[in-house]
Amino acid sequence: MLKQLFAWWDSTTYGTSFTLKRRGAKEVGRDEQGNRYYEEKTASGPDGYKRRWVIYHGVVEGSRVPPDWHGWMHHTFDEPPTLAPLRRRSFEKDHVPNMTGTPLAYHPPGSLAHAGGAQATRDYEAWSPEQ
DSSP: OHHHHHOTTBSOOHHHHHHHHHTTOEEEEEOTTOOEEEEOSSOOSTTOOOOEEEEOSSBOOGGGSOHHHHHHHTTSOSSOTTTSOOOOOTTOOOOOOOOTTSTTSOOOTTOTTSTTOOOOOTTOOOOOTTO
16 A cells, blocks of 8 residues: 555556546556556646556556657657557567666676676777876
8 A cells, every 4th residue: 555655666656546537537558568558538738638648567667668659648649559550660679678777788898797797808008108
């Protein structure tokens, strides 16, 4: 109970649930990661747009929203991907969330965090002021 009250970084809080009910938001769809997307019934802001929300399944991380849902969330697309999915092109890669700070993050060769550790190479010559 306390987790849902204060733990905004891990799914929804009571405040978010209350706001969704108060604004009459309905669930529009879910993505492959289990994130749920909502849209309010009537536009409430001066811009004339209906407000949209994402309730993350697990860790709250903005890069976990796939490109098609990101476009819908930011009103680039009127129809959600459940009704009008984006056409995948042959050169497009699968969506990957930001891995920075995780064991799956990219570490270039020579980095202290690289799997092989930092390795000195023979092409490096240290500077000395006498030269």
